Amino acid sequence: MSSTEPPVARTDAADAERRGLAVAAWAALLQVHAALVPSLDQLLIRRTGLPLRWYDVLLELAAAPERRLLMGELGQRVVLSRTRVSRIVDELADAGLVRKESNPWDGRSSYATLTNEGLVRYRAAAPVYLAGIEREFAGSLTDADLSAVASALSKVLNRPLQIEGGPEGSNDHNA
Amino acid sequence: MSSTEPPVARTDAADAERRGLAVAAWAALLQVHAALVPSLDQLLIRRTGLPLRWYDVLLELAAAPERRLLMGELGQRVVLSRTRVSRIVDELADAGLVRKESNPWDGRSSYATLTNEGLVRYRAAAPVYLAGIEREFAGSLTDADLSAVASALSKVLNRPLQIEGGPEGSNDHNA
DNA sequence: GAAGATTGACTGTTCAATCTTT
DNA sequence: AAAGATTGAACAGTCAATCTTC
Numbered sequence: 026m027s028s029t030e031p032p033v034a035r036t037d038a039a040d041a042e043r044r045g046l047a048v049a050a051w052a053a054l055l056q057v058h059a060a061l062v063p064s065l066d067q068l069l070i071r072r073t074g075l076p077l078r079w080y081d082v083l084l085e086l087a088a089a090p091e092r093r094l095l096m097g098e099l100g101q102r103v104v105l106s107r108t109r110v111s112r113i114v115d116e117l118a119d120a121g122l123v124r125k126e127s128n129p130w131d132g133r134s135s136y137a138t139l140t141n142e143g144l145v146r147y148r149a150a151a152p153v154y155l156a157g158i159e160r161e162f163a164g165s166l167t168d169a170d171l172s173a174v175a176s177a178l179s180k181v182l183n184r185p186l187q188i189e190g191g192p193e194g195s196n197d198h199n200a
Numbered sequence: 201m202s203s204t205e206p207p208v209a210r211t212d213a214a215d216a217e218r219r220g221l222a223v224a225a226w227a228a229l230l231q232v233h234a235a236l237v238p239s240l241d242q243l244l245i246r247r248t249g250l251p252l253r254w255y256d257v258l259l260e261l262a263a264a265p266e267r268r269l270l271m272g273e274l275g276q277r278v279v280l281s282r283t284r285v286s287r288i289v290d291e292l293a294d295a296g297l298v299r300k301e302s303n304p305w306d307g308r309s310s311y312a313t314l315t316n317e318g319l320v321r322y323r324a325a326a327p328v329y330l331a332g333i334e335r336e337f338a339g340s341l342t343d344a345d346l347s348a349v350a351s352a353l354s355k356v357l358n359r360p361l362q363i364e365g366g367p368e369g370s371n372d373h374n375a
Numbered sequence: 376g377a378a379g380a381t382t383g384a385c386t387g388t389t390c391a392a393t394c395t396t397t
Numbered sequence: 398a399a400a401g402a403t404t405g406a407a408c409a410g411t412c413a414a415t416c417t418t419c
Contacts, residue, residue, distance in 0.1 A: 043338075044330055044334070046346040046347060047330075047334055047338035047346055048330065048333060049350040049354075050337075050338070050346045050347075050349040050350040051333050051337055051338070053349070053350050053353035053354050053357065054233065054349070054353055055233070055237075056279055057229065057353045057356050058229065058230070058233045059279040060279065060357065061356075062230075095379085096379075097379065104231060104234045106410085107379080107381085108380090108381080108410080109410065109411080110380090111381055111382090112381090112410080115381095131379085131419075132379095132417075132418050132419080133378060133379045133380070133417065133418045133419065134379050134380075135380075155219055155222075158223060158226050159219070159222055161356075162222065162225075162226055162356055163218075165355045165356045165359045166356065168221060170348070170351075170352040170355070171221040171352075172225075173349070174225040174348070174349055174352050174353070175221065175224040175225040175228050176345075177341055177346075177348060177349050178225070178228035178229055178231075178232045178349070179228050180341060181336075181337055181340045181341065182231055184339075253387090270401085271401075272401065272402080281388085281390095282402065282403085283389065283390080283403080283404090284387095284389080285402090286402065286403055287388085287403090290403095306400095306401085307395075307396050307397080308395065308396045308400060308401045308402070309396095309401050310401085310402075
């Protein structure tokens with residue numbers, strides 16, 4: 026197994042330091058997420074009546090070409106399972122913020138289309154959410170901090186999915 | 201860095217750019233979390249039988265003075281609600297990895313104590329988790345990236361909780 | 376039979392009410 | 398009555414099975 030290792034072995038000390046750095050960064054990410062997501066969710070609900078899961082969907086629809094997307098496309102953009110998209114769009118349709126329309130060219134798929142009221146509600150919520158991000162997250166950080174975080178985390182995302190090699194079990198947790 | 205605020209009001213253009221940076225960093229954090237947490241959770245379950253929520257609790261107990269913590273302390277360290285700590289510790293007790301003991305000096309509170317088996321299982325799981333973090337997260341990043349992420353996100357955490365000023369509603373979402 | 380989507384049952388989390396001890 | 402913790406009911410999210418259309 027020499028191919029994935031540096032040409033010269035790292036020292037144990039360097040390895041330990043590297044691991045400490047990795048854990049510190051990952052732990053901080055988890056804690057920030059755990060602290061801020063519920064807080065921003067509550068903020069949005071209090072001030073706009075929209076929970077975060079609704080906001081995310083409305084955001085994608087508002088940015089889409091005809092203000093509509095196929096359910097599958099929508100799921101990909103919001104990083105949601107098919108099941109969850111289905112359920113959330115149902116909630117939004119009940120609330121009148123989204124309309125479900127069939128696709129005339131392919132009867133299997135269907136569109137989620139933003140209604141006028143949905144657009145109004147989204148536009149009212151956007152500045153609240155942005156202000157929340159600034160207040161709870163970005164407010165503590167310099168522009169350089171923000172750039173560093175964005176660029177580092179983007180690298181993580183743009184990496185081809187790591188598949189674990191091994192005999193046991195399947196790992197299509199994202200299927 | 202004489203102050204965290206600019207001496208003169210920012211221009212609209214600078215504001216917009218700042219907001220874009222903040223949103224990009226926040227969005228990247230959410231996406232990394234959404235992609236990696238389920239993946240690491242599955243990895244841990246497949247290879248060690250411990251779900252991530254168990255691992256987090258075992259980690260804190262293993263690092264604690266007598267390998268035990270009051271339920272409340274435990275909740276604070278893992279960033280979990282009282283209810284959830286209670287439920288997870290029950291699961292761990294059923295599995296024999298933790299023991300619940302009463303506090304002789306204060307009958308209201310109770311300790312969660314790591315059992316020998318719990319310690320063994322934790323020690324077996326730790327390298328799996330660390331390797332997962334390196335492979336899925338840190339592997340894409342330089343040491344400088346990791347330091348920048350850890351330092352920036354720590355600033356967010358160490359900031360005194362932001363309380364929203366305003367007449368409406370309470371905001372004790374973390375009570 | 377595969378793709379797109381939905382449904383029912385199950386697991387996990389949260390909210391409000393409760394119990395006990397201080 | 399306040400602090401520490403737990404419980405039951407409601408809610409959200411996931412997994413496997415299903416339905417329809419291609």
